[in-house]
Amino acid sequence: MYFSYLHVLDLFSSHQTHTLPFFTNNRFFLLIFCFVPIFPQFCHLPLPLVFSNLGFCSSRSLDVLWIVKDQSFLDLKHTIEELRCGLNSPPINPFASGCTEFGKLIRVSLHGAQVTSWKNEHGEELLFTSSKAIFKSPKAMRGGIPICFPQFGTCGSLELHGFARNRMWFIDDNPPPLPAYDSIGKSFVDLLLKSSEEDMKCWPHSFEFRLRVSLTSDGDLNLISRVRNINGKPFSFSFAYHTYLLVSDISEIRIEGLETLDYLDNLLQKERFTEQGDAITFESEVDRVYLGSPNAIAVLDHERKRTFVIRKEGLPDVGVWNPWDKKAKSMVDMGDEEYKHMLCVDGAVIEKPVILKPGEEWTGRLQLSVVASSFCSERLGLDRDGL
Numbered sequence: 001m002y003f004s005y006l007h008v009l010d011l012f013s014s015h016q017t018h019t020l021p022f023f024t025n026n027r028f029f030l031l032i033f034c035f036v037p038i039f040p041q042f043c044h045l046p047l048p049l050v051f052s053n054l055g056f057c058s059s060r061s062l063d064v065l066w067i068v069k070d071q072s073f074l075d076l077k078h079t080i081e082e083l084r085c086g087l088n089s090p091p092i093n094p095f096a097s098g099c100t101e102f103g104k105l106i107r108v109s110l111h112g113a114q115v116t117s118w119k120n121e122h123g124e125e126l127l128f129t130s131s132k133a134i135f136k137s138p139k140a141m142r143g144g145i146p147i148c149f150p151q152f153g154t155c156g157s158l159e160l161h162g163f164a165r166n167r168m169w170f171i172d173d174n175p176p177p178l179p180a181y182d183s184i185g186k187s188f189v190d191l192l193l194k195s196s197e198e199d200m201k202c203w204p205h206s207f208e209f210r211l212r213v214s215l216t217s218d219g220d221l222n223l224i225s226r227v228r229n230i231n232g233k234p235f236s237f238s239f240a241y242h243t244y245l246l247v248s249d250i251s252e253i254r255i256e257g258l259e260t261l262d263y264l265d266n267l268l269q270k271e272r273f274t275e276q277g278d279a280i281t282f283e284s285e286v287d288r289v290y291l292g293s294p295n296a297i298a299v300l301d302h303e304r305k306r307t308f309v310i311r312k313e314g315l316p317d318v319g320v321w322n323p324w325d326k327k328a329k330s331m332v333d334m335g336d337e338e339y340k341h342m343l344c345v346d347g348a349v350i351e352k353p354v355i356l357k358p359g360e361e362w363t364g365r366l367q368l369s370v371v372a373s374s375f376c377s378e379r380l381g382l383d384r385d386g387l
């Protein structure tokens with residue numbers, strides 16, 4: 001059965017007594033919508049819809065979550081009214097259509113726990129999604145932030161980038177607590193992936209992978225991954241937040257923070273080189289893993305006059321990828337010219353895989369911010385240690 005906006009509206013109205021105090025007392029909230037046109041293929045999956053903050057649970061079909069910031073109850077009510085008015089028309093994306101303006105928000109798919117959209121306060125998209133992206137299980141769609149686990153690239157015997165990006169995740173209603181600074185004043189959702197019988201056949205290790213996706217009051221996108229070994233024996237894994245940044249023109253992009261580092265070149269059988277330039281720029285295909293990078297790097301978009309600042313913890317390596325024209329043309333889910341508008345810069349653990357003993361947990365944090373390029377590197381705190 002297809003799940004429509006009507007269900008969402010019903011859900012809000014029938015639980016109004018629960019939702020009102022929450023929305024009036026909190027400036028931040030998690031708004032959960034099912035969006036049929038994006039992932040119709042997942043709509044049959046019975047997944048629990050959990051508004052833990054609201055004090056009720058409901059079992060509904062659900063596949064896409066929206067994390068929205070700074071919305072008062074009145075704004076939300078207004079939006080619901082707008083959606084209600086459009087109920088007789090075919091379902092449309094309320095956010096993309098301009099029928100409502102939410103400003104800062106994140107969209108997350110339960111398929112792969114993939115962040116598929118991150119918007120600033122002007123409603124401008126900050127992550128790349130290919131116009132030819134295929135939103136079809138079991139593959140990850142081309143764009144956003146796929147999670148590469150328990151393998152990055154071809155570093156092992158598993159499918160490329162591991163299986164986590166191709167699995168359905170669940171909302172984690174009751175995650176083990178995180179430090180207070182990871183929760184206060186933020187809108188967030190917790191997702192969970194556990195090893196399935198099928199996965200155990202190719203990767204025989206029991207794990208729990210918890211991902212918190214959150215939006216800070218400044219509009220930063222935070223991702224916190226926690227992988228726990230619930231096995232009787234140790235296991236190792238590699239990992240990456242495969243982050244597709246949306247850029248104006250790849251030839252105008254510069255990465256600062258990776259200069260002088262060693263890197264493995266995936267285009268030359270992972271041969272090791274040392275970066276020589278003052279900054280990384282792009283004029284052909286690049287597929288590299290920079291090793292032992294600082295915990296903050298910057299991606300400067302000269303044309304748009306904005307800079308992505310990537311801060312990370314527990315993620316020593318950085319994958320940098322742009323397929324350029326020839327490879328882009330060979331990819332079914334990428335437009336011929338779209339390579340010009342994307343750059344993958346991945347906080348990752350690749351060269352020295354994480355080894356977890358039974359009962360141990362690993363944490364990898366990534367924070368993405370956008371600032372005006374008039375900020376100079378010193379003010380970005382690129383030499384700051386961690387988040």
Ligand SMILES: O=P(O)(O)OC[C@H]1O[C@H](O)[C@H](O)[C@@H](O)[C@@H]1O
Pocket residue numbers: 153160161266287288319320321344
């Ligand atoms: O096409 P995908 O499986 O999503 O992989 C896309 C790219 O991801 C990484 O950046 C790898 O280093 C590349 O070799 C790969 O081509």
